[in-house]
Amino acid sequence: MVKLTIKEIAEQLQSINHLNHPFLEEMKKDTRKGVQSLIKKKYEAIKKLELEREQFFTMMQYENAMKLEGFNLIAGIDEVGRGPLAGPVVAAAVILPEHFYLGGINDSKQLTEQKRDEFYNIILDQAAIGVGIISAEEIDRINIYEATKKAMLAALNDLSVFPDYCLIDAMKLTIPVPQTSIIKGDAKSISIAAASIVAKVTRDRMMKRYSEKYPQYHFESNMGYGTKEHIDALHTYGPCPIHRKTFAPIKEMV
Structure with missing residues (x-):
């Protein structure tokens, strides 16, 4: 029997989605390191999918x-x-x-x-x-x-x-x-x-658009939360129109 190439094995593995598939069992006997690496990755991927499915139905x-x-x-x-x-x-x-x-x-x-x-x-x-x-x-x-x-x-x-x-x-x-x-x-x-x-x-997409208008506050990365960078900018530039004036430390500044 002609051995499949590692590329051919990889292609066949793409369509497999359960751990007891006969092809997986057969390939476990192949001693080539490349094949064993593929099999290990496939097992990990299938186990991840099974955990995701289990979590999904728990959350239902x-x-x-x-x-x-x-x-x-x-x-x-x-x-x-x-x-x-x-x-x-x-x-x-x-x-x-x-x-x-x-x-x-x-x-x-x-x-x-x-x-x-x-x-x-x-x-x-x-x-x-x-x-x-x-x-x-x-x-x-x-x-x-x-x-x-x-x-x-x-x-x-x-x-x-x-x-x-x-x-x-x-x-x-x-x-x-x-x-x-x-x-x-x-x-x-x-x-x-x-x-x-x-x-x-x-909301994140809105804050990224606001960051283009008020770049000094780095809203694109902090999304408006009170990071050190954001607080430092507030002390340097003061609040802008989209800051919440009733939130500390802004209310003290206002």
């Missing part, structure tokens, strides 16, 4: 429970930007379609920027999405807690279809449908994780 527990109770349009709601010194608070509401699957989805803070952008495009393409944005000026006027609720309600109302159940990250809203508030919901619910990704990508 709330959605599955609500579906068993007869709810069909389940929205996950999350916000980004409660803590920064500058920029808006942004909320997103996401209703995922039936049979949605996205391996590796998680709380947006746990993902790389590249992965967030990739997931954002997938969610945008497949799900119903609403976004709510409350400016720094309004945050100063009504406080960050009320602004967060207002952003979430705006995101809900921005959806093309209103949900019949809401899963909300650590907040309770006055809405005409039942809801569950989940602490650290972006790591426990697929719908909230998706909303977290949409909100963060939306």
Whole structure:
């Protein structure tokens, strides 16, 4: 029997996605170092995919429970930007379609920027999405807690279809449908994780645009959070129009 080349083996391995595949078992007997290296990488890749799948279905527990109770349009709601010194608070509401699957989805803070952008495009393409944005000026006027609720309600109302159940990250809203508030919901619910990704990508892109207008604060890297570089810039230049005037240390400066 003619041995396959390492390139041919690599090509065949691309279509394999479970550990008990006969070809994997056969290739384990090949003593070539290049082949063994390929097999090791393939095993690691498959195990990663299996862990992602397991995590995904664990994070479906709330959605599955609500579906068993007869709810069909389940929205996950999350916000980004409660803590920064500058920029808006942004909320997103996401209703995922039936049979949605996205391996590796998680709380947006746990993902790389590249992965967030990739997931954002997938969610945008497949799900119903609403976004709510409350400016720094309004945050100063009504406080960050009320602004967060207002952003979430705006995101809900921005959806093309209103949900019949809401899963909300650590907040309770006055809405005409039942809801569950989940602490650290972006790591426990697929719908909230998706909303977290949409909100963060939306806000980060806004802050990068603001950085072009106010380059001295380096919003493109700190996203408005109080890094040393940001605080130093505040002491040097003072606050700009998108800074939150009721947040320390800005309120002392103002």
